[in-house]
Amino acid sequence: MFLSKRYLNKKGVVIAEIDGLNETYDDLIDLSVGEHDIITDEHVMDRAFLDGRIGHTKYTDPLGDKALIKEVVKLYENTKEENVMVTAGASHGLYLALEAIIDKGDEVIIFEPAFTAYKDQIELVGGKCVSVSTYEENNFNIDTNELLENITQKTKAILLNSPNNPTGAIYDRHILESILQVARLHNILVISDEVYSAFDYNNTFSSLLDIKGYEDMSMVVNSFSKNYAMTGWRVGYAIGPEYIINCMKNINEGVCYTPSSISQRAGIYALRNKARIENNIKELYEDRIDYVIKRIGDIKNIHGEKPEGSFYIFLNIKKTGFTSFEFCRKILKECHIRMIPGNVFGNCGEGFVRMCVSNNLDTLKECFDRIEKKFF
Structure with a gap:
């Protein structure tokens, strides 16, 4: 064994x-698996495959295809190219971010019900997962008082997921601001998994990066998997402080170096037809x-x-x-x-x-x- x-x-x-x-x-x-029954947009596929035929079959820059990074930057005000890394999906980006920031015994707060991979990834990098419950009677929203009760001197990060898997809850701008204020007070990084950002049925979604003045302590991971029916392409991105992004890049050189170049080209055309x-x-x-x-x-x-x-x-x-x-x-x-x-x-x-x-x-x-x- x-x-x-x-x-x-x-x-x-x-x-x-x-x-x-x-x-x-x-x-x-x-009805168990979060997988589409539809396929990727034909225009996106055609353009990506064409790019493959004309030479986009090699390694990209370790931070990602520069053209894709430019398209990502357009989505987030005040985000610069040096704040972006293209990843092999959001889970890959989250793992690299946790690996970059967590020392053994550091605590990461998550809000349950929660995507099952969070606890595994936190523990994999040597951290301790601290779970805070949310409840149906409060629309599965976050109670900042309960958040405060679970912060300790070892708390390194707060991990959000909005829109949420599995509850479908969206944390509105007021909640995000309250969480960031708490995090600022205790010097904690806030990471937001926003892979379902397109599925906003009441137009209430705000990205964590929409809250200005907290760019030094905010990270977002996102993916093309859900929003663009591109689960098999394995491409997403992370946005955060430049020093964390650079550390993630260095870690990833020993993992997969870069995501698929053709998948990154598909990401470009997906965002151009967002x-x-x-x-x-x-x-x-x-x-x-x-x-x-x-x-x-x-x-x-x-x-x-x-x-x-x-x-x-x-x-x-x-x-x-x-x-x-x-x-x-x-x-x-x-x-x-x-x-x-x-x-x-x-x-x-x-x-x-x-x-x-x-x-x-x-x-x-x-x-x-x-x-x-x-x-x-």
């Missing part, structure tokens, strides 16, 4: 690997969400509110009498529908399940027809 002790008892959190929820059926409807592509995807998913919320309203003991953002619905199933796992197990066995137990995202997610609406309306109709006929 050659495994590191850190990984001897480590289990994956991919839903297909969770014991009791990994059965498959010929007519399975999978409004059209994002609006089309947002409208598609909002129609699906509206349909699902309507169908949920007809099912006894299940409750779901339209999310402010993302393409997930965090269903409250407490009145069914089942735990989150029991509910997912039952709906898989009896309806051949796969969802994710809410407690995978933290203890305060118990009593909820996450469903992704990345299926067409016909499939979603079939899904809820099954639930109504066989389950409740």
Whole structure:
């Protein structure tokens, strides 16, 4: 056995690997994975492949393709090229940022329910993950008083995710300002994962970088995966203080050096067509969400509110009498529908399940027809 002790008892959190929820059926409807059922915009693909044919098949600068960096800078006021690094997706950017700033024992505060990779990445770089719960009755928003109670002398960073996976909550400008004020007082870096930024159904989303005067203590990671249906291209970016970006670049020279050059070219054309592509995807998913919320309203003991953002619905199933796992197990066995137990995202997610609406309306109709006929 050659495994590191850190990984001897480590289990994956991919839903297909969770014991009791990994059965498959010929007519399975999978609502568990945050993956699109649509493909990347044809114009983006055509231009990227053309660029490959004319020579963009080599290493780019270790900070990223200069043309892509220029397009990213246009999105954020007061951001300069030296503040940007192109990464192989947002998770890669977040890992490099944490590796750059965390010493052994440093604490990073996250807000649960939370994307499962956060805790793993924090611990992987030697940090300690400190979880602060958020609750449905407060729309899963952050209570700055609870945040203050969890800050210690070891707190190095606060990690946000807005729009949130799995709850769909969006932290409005007032909340972001309050968090930054707290962080300034305690000399803490704030990192914001904004990979669902296009999925803003009430036009309430603000980037952390929209709050001026905190550029020295703010970082954003983003990706083309969700906003542009480009999950397989593996390209995103990180924005932050220049000295952190440079450290991330140095770390990455021993990891993957640069993301795919052709993927970076695709990112250029995605951003140049940002409004059209994002609006089309947002409208598609909002129609699906509206349909699902309507169908949920007809099912006894299940409750779901339209999310402010993302393409997930965090269903409250407490009145069914089942735990989150029991509910997912039952709906898989009896309806051949796969969802994710809410407690995978933290203890305060118990009593909820996450469903992704990345299926067409016909499939979603079939899904809820099954639930109504066989389950409740």
